[in-house]
Amino acid sequence: MRIGQLARKMGVDTQTIRFYEKEGLLPTPDRQKNGYRTYGKKHGEELAFILGCRLLNLSLSEIRQLQVCRKNPHQPCAAINTLLDDHIARVQSQIATLEALQQQLAVLRKQCDDDRAVAECGILAGIGEGPR
Amino acid sequence: MRIGQLARKMGVDTQTIRFYEKEGLLPTPDRQKNGYRTYGKKHGEELAFILGCRLLNLSLSEIRQLQVCRKNPHQPCAAINTLLDDHIARVQSQIATLEALQQQLAVLRKQCDDDRAVAECGILAGIGEGPR
């Protein structure tokens, strides 16, 4: 399979596949005589794993850690659990931050009723006052 | 006031102030004979406005738009309201995305009980399976 076919199959850009290869996330593929990359089943599976991780918002560095685990199937999986717990905590903190922001924005939004001159706009005034 | 004093007062790095100047967000300051930047009250106020916007997660491009409004105080403020509404919508969609992710991660986390070999780890298996 060439890079374009793999890309279409997995729903990514060919550039992204080359990028993952350069980053060491995908094993270097064999080449045809003309230099074209050729991919097999294993590449597809590895790419699927990477894309699954990316959908979970895991960073490339975290994916690398998980790949090390995958290559050592007889080791204990505690590191994987820890990595996921840390990630869950990070997502929760992102949500908390955004919810606080949402609250602030709602308050700010109420400072204006859409139909004033800029000089009287409560939103602009509210921003200028700073955080509180 | 020199750049270091302004930076300490506003709680930012001097580099950030120079960066905002380069980006056209802060007016170019006067210079002393030795080339040092000097800042007055207006610069402080403009920087405060920028930092207020950044705390709200507004992009530099959005800040530029708001600055244009600020310079035209007799225009109607509808554009400001619209900008804020769009931003609120974006924050809400980010929250929704993260909450869906949180749900997914919670399900995934339950697939393993912390004390297995990598080969039996439900988390790793769950990621490999892809989105569903």
Next chain:
DNA sequence: TGTTGACCTTATAGTCACTATAAGGTGTTA
């Protein structure tokens, strides 16, 4: 035979909002 077209290759730069580093000039104090 020529040429179109879809595909592949590498290399480089851009995104965003900074942050870090390097290499050097200025000005006050010891």
Next chain:
DNA sequence: TAACACCTTATAGTGACTATAAGGTCAACA
């Protein structure tokens, strides 16, 4: 004279791609 804190500019790095350029490969069609 030297140490020190401060200032200057220029350049590169962050993360995960995305876009662009300039060119090579190969099958099909006129």
